Amino acid sequence: MGNASAEALRGEPVRTPLQRHIADLKRRLYWCGFTFIVACVITFPHADEMITWLKKPYHDDLIFYAPTEAIFAAIKVALLGGITLSMPVFLYHLWKFIEPALLPGERRWIVPFLAITSVFFAMGVAFANFVIVPLALQFMLQFGIDRALVPQLGVGFYVDFNVKFLLTFGFAFELPLVLTLLSRLGVVTPDLLARYRKHAIMANLILSAILTPTSDLFNLLLMAGPLIILYEIGILSARLWGRPPARPAQEMDEPVKVPEGTAGRRVI
Numbered sequence: 001m002g003n004a005s006a007e008a009l010r011g012e013p014v015r016t017p018l019q020r021h022i023a024d025l026k027r028r029l030y031w032c033g034f035t036f037i038v039a040c041v042i043t044f045p046h047a048d049e050m051i052t053w054l055k056k057p058y059h060d061d062l063i064f065y066a067p068t069e070a071i072f073a074a075i076k077v078a079l080l081g082g083i084t085l086s087m088p089v090f091l092y093h094l095w096k097f098i099e100p101a102l103l104p105g106e107r108r109w110i111v112p113f114l115a116i117t118s119v120f121f122a123m124g125v126a127f128a129n130f131v132i133v134p135l136a137l138q139f140m141l142q143f144g145i146d147r148a149l150v151p152q153l154g155v156g157f158y159v160d161f162n163v164k165f166l167l168t169f170g171f172a173f174e175l176p177l178v179l180t181l182l183s184r185l186g187v188v189t190p191d192l193l194a195r196y197r198k199h200a201i202m203a204n205l206i207l208s209a210i211l212t213p214t215s216d217l218f219n220l221l222l223m224a225g226p227l228i229i230l231y232e233i234g235i236l237s238a239r240l241w242g243r244p245p246a247r248p249a250q251e252m253d254e255p256v257k258v259p260e261g262t263a264g265r266r267v268i
Contacts, residue, residue: 183242
């Protein structure tokens with residue numbers, strides 16, 4: 001009502017609640033996009049350092065086959081760095097968008113929410129770079145070495161291979177927190193998540209088949225396995241911390257107001 005009254009006083013057309021939500025979402029998406037572009041501009045000059053960090057699982061030199069391959073690899077790692085730097089801003093605007101659905105006591109959790117989600121995203125990226133990527137590379141390279149082939153990786157393929165794994169696991173590590181938050185908001189329940197476990201496993205396998213840089217079964221399972229484990233952790237987290245808060249007693253005891261002139265009428 002406050003927003004509608006202010007709009008009417010300013011002579012602006014009064015917007016419905018849905019229109020105001022859409023306008024708020026667009027404004028927050030603009031801010032996220034602007035932040036992402038600025039972060040990419042900041043990280044692009046450090047692309048060589050980021051490629052060196054990505055190259056730690058692979059001890060040989062990277063080569064490039066086309067004149068534009070090196071610059072496109074630098075752009076890809078700059079995009080990865082931009083997403084990583086912008087993650088707190090993305091999460092802040094996500095929280096502010098869903099904040100009206102939260103109770104007053106829950107709105108003070110914004111700082112822990114931003115800290116936990118940022119840490120989980122960084123943990124997912126680090127886990128992918130130091131655990132998943134070395135295993136995947138060792139499997140694929142050893143397969144070729146056993147057949148008397150000499151591995152020479154192009155920087156474009158290597159960066160694309162890494163970025164897909166890193167981003168997937170960075171966002172995947174947010175899954176337990178997302179499921180817990182949805183459970184706390186009453187959108188889902190732990191029992192519902194457990195009941196659809198088989199569907200979640202199938203969805204994780206399909207998602208892994210789409211996101212895996214290669215088409216072999218080993219890398220597919222290497223990506224799908226942690227996703228399935230994170231889903232189970234999300235169910236456990238939802239059971240422990242995802243219970244919707246109880247409504248205040250005064251709200252429960254508040255009598256239902258019946259509009260004047262409707263008493264005694266039969267509602268059809």
